[in-house]
Amino acid sequence: MxxxxxxxxxxxxxxxxxxxxxxxxxxxxxxxxxxEFLAACKNRHLLAQRADPARPVSLWPWCLAAHCFMHxxxxxxxxxxxxxxCIEFLLHGVIDFIKCEGKTTFTQDQALHYTCKLxxxxxxxxx
Numbered sequence: 001m002x003x004x005x006x007x008x009x010x011x012x013x014x015x016x017x018x019x020x021x022x023x024x025x026x027x028x029x030x031x032x033x034x035x036e037f038l039a040a041c042k043n044r045h046l047l048a049q050r051a052d053p054a055r056p057v058s059l060w061p062w063c064l065a066a067h068c069f070m071h072x073x074x075x076x077x078x079x080x081x082x083x084x085x086c087i088e089f090l091l092h093g094v095i096d097f098i099k100c101e102g103k104t105t106f107t108q109d110q111a112l113h114y115t116c117k118l119x120x121x122x123x124x125x126x127x
Contacts, residue, residue, distance in 0.1 A: 004094050008124030015121050018078065021084070022117040025074035029067075037060045043100040064100075068093040075120065083127050084120050 040046050041063035071092045076085030092113065101108040 007125075008121075011056055018124075019117055019121050021078045021113060022075065022120065026071065026117060027112055029070045029074055030110075033070065034067060038063050042067050042096060045100065045102075064093055064096060067096065069077070075117075079120065079124065081120075081127055084124075087118065088120070 041059050044060040047060055068089045072085040072089030075088040095112045098104050
């Protein structure tokens with residue numbers, strides 16, 4: 001499957017375009033398209049505090065995975081590289097989990113996500 005842009009990027013301008021689209025997809029899926037339900041339910045601590053029988057604590061792994069699948073699919077769609085999509089699924093999950101555990105701040109969380117996007121563009125010729 002080909003991605004939305006030439007990938008791996010063959011020059012700095014193509015690399016910038018791929019990064020731009022990866023960053024835009026991240027912004028869409030991490031903010032408006034994530035929604036309040038996934039944002040709250042992917043965090044086991046928020047679920048435990050609310051004690052809502054309609055949203056048991058056991059729901060959090062499913063919500064975190066759904067959120068990560070969206071991000072992994074976006075990376076795959078942009079790059080055309082299934083391997084990078086799987087890597088994004090895993091890394092996004094780890095980064096969001098440690099944020100939900102209070103180990104990182106919102107700013108650190110976002111910096112880690114965008115660093116991953118830069119790394120995908122940089123390692124693309126070797127994947």
